Each structure stands twice: as structure tokens, then as C-alpha cells.
Amino acid sequence: MYQHIKVPADGQKITVNADASLSVPDHPIIPYIVGDGTGIDITPVMLKVVDAAVAKAYGGARKISWMEIYAGEKSTNVYGPDVWLPGETLEAVKDYVVSIKGPLTTPVGGGIRSLNVALRQELDLYVCLRPVRYFAGVPSPLKQPEKTDMVIFRENSEDIYAGIEWAEGSDGVKKMIKFLTEEMGVKKIRFPETSGLGIKPVSREGTERLVRKAIGYAIDNDKPSVTLVHKGNIMKYTEGGFRDWGYALAQKEFGAELIDGGPWCKFKNPKTGREITIKDSIADAFLQQILLRPAEYSVIATLNLNGDYISDALAAQVGGIGIAPGANMSDSVAMFEATHGTAPKYAGKDYVNPGSLILSAEMMLRHMGWIEAANLIISAMEKAITSKKVTYDFARLMEGATQVSCSGFGEVMIEQM
Numbered sequence: 283m284y285q286h287i288k289v290p291a292d293g294q295k296i297t298v299n300a301d302a303s304l305s306v307p308d309h310p311i312i313p314y315i316v317g318d319g320t321g322i323d324i325t326p327v328m329l330k331v332v333d334a335a336v337a338k339a340y341g342g343a344r345k346i347s348w349m350e351i352y353a354g355e356k357s358t359n360v361y362g363p364d365v366w367l368p369g370e371t372l373e374a375v376k377d378y379v380v381s382i383k384g385p386l387t388t389p390v391g392g393g394i395r396s397l398n399v400a401l402r403q404e405l406d407l408y409v410c411l412r413p414v415r416y417f418a419g420v421p422s423p424l425k426q427p428e429k430t431d432m433v434i435f436r437e438n439s440e441d442i443y444a445g446i447e448w449a450e451g452s453d454g455v456k457k458m459i460k461f462l463t464e465e466m467g468v469k470k471i472r473f474p475e476t477s478g479l480g481i482k483p484v485s486r487e488g489t490e491r492l493v494r495k496a497i498g499y500a501i502d503n504d505k506p507s508v509t510l511v512h513k514g515n516i517m518k519y520t521e522g523g524f525r526d527w528g529y530a531l532a533q534k535e536f537g538a539e540l541i542d543g544g545p546w547c548k549f550k551n552p553k554t555g556r557e558i559t560i561k562d563s564i565a566d567a568f569l570q571q572i573l574l575r576p577a578e579y580s581v582i583a584t585l586n587l588n589g590d591y592i593s594d595a596l597a598a599q600v601g602g603i604g605i606a607p608g609a610n611m612s613d614s615v616a617m618f619e620a621t622h623g624t625a626p627k628y629a630g631k632d633y634v635n636p637g638s639l640i641l642s643a644e645m646m647l648r649h650m651g652w653i654e655a656a657n658l659i660i661s662a663m664e665k666a667i668t669s670k671k672v673t674y675d676f677a678r679l680m681e682g683a684t685q686v687s688c689s690g691f692g693e694v695m696i697e698q699m
């Protein structure tokens with residue numbers, strides 16, 4: 283049925299039930315993309331660690347049948363020089379429901395557009411979920427890194443990130459500037475002859491579905507607050523819209539009531555009876571608050587570009603993007619991936635920290651309901667860090683550490699299971 287994807291004979295598909303829960307067979311087929319750059323280092327280590335955790339947790343009764351699918355440079359080798367994201371990769375991600383990917387390169391300026399963004403857009407994976415937590419012993423620039431415990435819900439389908447833009451001097455940009463100046467009365471383009479232009483779409487529907495997920499997460503996980511992070515004072519109808527639509531949704535769908543006349547509001551968690559506060563923060567101020575008063579923030583709902591910046595900033599607070607996991611999700615499909623990119627200078631050197639992708643796989647196992655295997659990965663990560671046998675990123679900041687390679691760190695984790 284596929285041109286180049288080989289479907290393993292010994293596995294079955296994960297399926298989605300009418301209530302959006304998953305039916306996970308004991309031998310699920312899970313597609314994976316190796317990824318560009320350091321993807322070739324971290325992905326095989328992740329596969330090995332996950333297989334070891336599953337084998338240990340279920341004694342052979344459960345096993346993942348991995349199925350390689352292709353995107354990025356490897357895809358151009360398999361499918362032909364210009365095929366960066368084959369149609370059958372998208373089909374497989376959709377059909378098999380749960381998948382995991384290594385990072386993919388996006389050139390700055392010209393060249394191909396982001397394959398990561400294309401995957402999210404094509405499959406409408408509108409939630410980018412990035413939990414940020416501290417592991418004891420990880421070197422951090424903060425005095426009390428354990429106070430950073432947040433979960434980012436980054437809108438993944440809209441915003442300036444959508445890639446609607448025209449280059450300086452192109453026919454498209456000339457047309458747009460003519461339209462804006464002549465038909466829309468825009469007088470504020472400072473250098474019309476030499477501008478590139480980008481469009482920032484942010485919708486009520488897009489905001490509502492994201493904020494609904496963030497509030498739902500706060501309810502299910504007994505979290506005290508959801509903070510809407512935006513730059514609505516300046517971009518009133520996009521980022522300001524996000525804030526207003528978010529607050530309105532909390533009131534309309536969750537019965538939140540204004541605190542002291544608003545805009546903050548609160549409601550009782552229907553599952554625990556505890557209060558959940560919905561608040562907002564302007565993005566620049568937020569970036570200093572998370573450093574100075576991290577304990578005041580829990581679930582974060584934000585727009586695409588803010589979420590990108592906030593993800594790396596928060597990751598740094600708890601030890602860096604070497605251990606920053608994530609997931610891209612729609613209501614049915616979930617594709618797990620690390621927060622970091624391809625770190626090209628380290629590619630192929632068996633050097634970088636595989637922790638982000640391993641923790642992304644841990645999120646995947648939890649999503650599948652394979653909690654015992656997920657727990658084993660967390661405890662193995664904790665023990666590996668405590669043993670101080672760590673990759674360069676931690677070793678360079680940790681006293682008394684033994685530096686191990688990327689695959690070496692995987693081995694340390696497996697020994698700890």
C-alpha cells in the first residue's frame with residue numbers, strides 16, 4: 283500500500299474510540315521519523331530506551347513494532363531529491379494515530395519552509411504541549427529551579443508562524459503594499475520599497491480550541507491556574523483577541539466568574555473542588571516573571587511564536603533543551619517530538635543529550651496508557667542524573683560529573699531500570 287514505508291508484519295494499529303480515548307493493542311505499530319542533524323544520534327537511543335522500559339514493565343507481554351517513515355534529508359534520499367515530506371508520511375501519521383519524530387532542519391531565509399510546521403498544519407495538530415519540570419540534580423542557572431513547574435499549551439496552527447509572507451521586491455509584496463496603501467489607507471509602512479511582509483492570522487475558533495484544552499488539562503491534573511500569555515497591548519486584534527476570547531471561553535464553557543470586576547476570573551474544579559484561576563500576562567513581563575516568581579505560574583496558554591520563545595526560555599530554567607519534551611496533538615492524532623532542533627554542529631558525533639526525545643517518548647507511553655513503562659523511564663532518568671553520568675550539556679555545569687556519550691547516556695538509563 284505504501285511506496286517506501288515497510289509496515290511491520292507483527293503489529294496492529296492503535297485506533298481512536300468514539301469518545302476520543304485510544305484502543306492500544308499489545309503490539310502497536312508506531313511510526314517514527316529519525317530526523318535531521320542530531321536526529322541520527324538521539325532517535326536510535328530513544329528507541330532502545332523505550333524498548334527496554336516496555337520489556338521490563340510488561341515482561342514481553344507488550345512490545346512496540348516500530349515503523350520508520352520519512353521526512354527531511356532522509357526522505358530526499360529515499361523518495362528523490364525534492365521530496366522533503368512525502369504524502370505517505372502524512373497518511374501514516376494520521377492512520378497510526380500515535381507517532382514520534384526527531385528534529386528536522388529549516389534553513390533560515392530562503393530554501394524549504396519548515397517541515398515541522400508543515401506536519402502540524404497538514405494534520406491540524408493544533409496543540410503543542412510542552413511540560414517543563416525539574417529533575418533533582420540537574421544543573422540550572424536558578425537558585426530554586428524546582429519552583430519552575432509549568433505546562434505550556436502553545437497554539438500550533440496560526441499566528442505569524444503560519445508562514446504567510448512575501449519577500450522584499452517580489453510581485454507578491456508589491457501587490458500587498460499597493461493594496462494596503464491604496465485600498466486600506468495604511469500609512470504606517472515605513473519603507474514600502476524595501477519591506478518584506480508577513481501576515482499574522484489569529485482566530486477566535488483557533489484560540490478557543492487551544493484554551494479549552496489548556497483549561498481541560500488544569501481540571502484533569504488539579505492545577506491552580508491557567509495564564510493566557512499575549513502581547514495584546516500592541517497587537518490588539520490578534521494577541522489581544524487571544525486574551526479576550528480566552529477569558530470569554532473560561533466564563534462561557536467553564537462557568538468562571540470575574541474576580542474584583544475582572545479580567546481575571548476563577549471557577550471550582552469540578553473534579554476536586556479546588557479553585558482554578560484564569561489570568562493573563564503580557565509576554566515581555568511574563569518572561570521576567572517566570573525567572574523571578576516561577577511558582578506563580580502553572581498551565582500556560584499562548585500563541586504560536588510566544589510559545590516557541592517561552593518553551594526554550596523555560597527549558598533553560600530547569601537545565602536546558604537537552605531534556606525538554608513535547609507533543610503536537612489534534613483531537614485524535616498525537617506526534618511526539620523534542621523542543622530542541624537539529625543542533626547541526628553535533629550531528630553524527632554521538633554527543634548530545636537524548637533526554638528530550640526520551641522524555642517525549644515517555645509522554646507518548648503515558649498517552650497510550652502504558653503508565654508502568656512511562657514511570658520506569660522517569661525513574662531511570664532521575665537515577666541516571668543522580669549518578670552524575672551525563673552528557674556534555676550537564677557535565678560542563680555539574681561538579682564531579684562523568685561525561686558520557688549520547689548512546690552512553692541511554693545505556694546508563696537502561697542499567698537503572
Ligand SMILES: NC(=O)C1=CN([C@@H]2O[C@H](COP(=O)(O)OP(=O)(O)OC[C@H]3O[C@@H](n4cnc5c(N)ncnc54)[C@H](OP(=O)(O)O)[C@@H]3O)[C@@H](O)[C@H]2O)C=CC1
Pocket residue numbers: 320324384385386387388389398602603604619620621622623624625626634635636637638675
Ligand atoms: N521541532 C524541530 O524539529 C525543531 C527544529 N529546529 C531546527 O533545527 C535547526 C537548528 O536550530 P538551532 O537554532 O541551532 O537550535 P537547536 O535547538 O538545534 O540547538 C541550539 C543549541 O541548543 C543546545 N542543544 C540542542 N539540542 C541539544 C541536545 N539534544 N542536547 C543538549 N543540548 C542541545 C545546543 O547548545 P550548546 O551549543 O550550548 O551545546 C545547541 O547548540 C534549525 O534548522 C531549526 O529550524 C529548531 C527547533 C525545533
Ligand SMILES: O=C(O)CCC(=O)C(=O)O
Pocket residue numbers: 386387388396397398399590593621623
Ligand atoms: O520548524 C522549525 O524549524 C523550528 C520549530 C521550533 O523552533 C519549535 O517548534 O519549537
Ligand SMILES: [Mg+2]
Pocket residue numbers: 590591593594621
Ligand atoms: Mg523552538
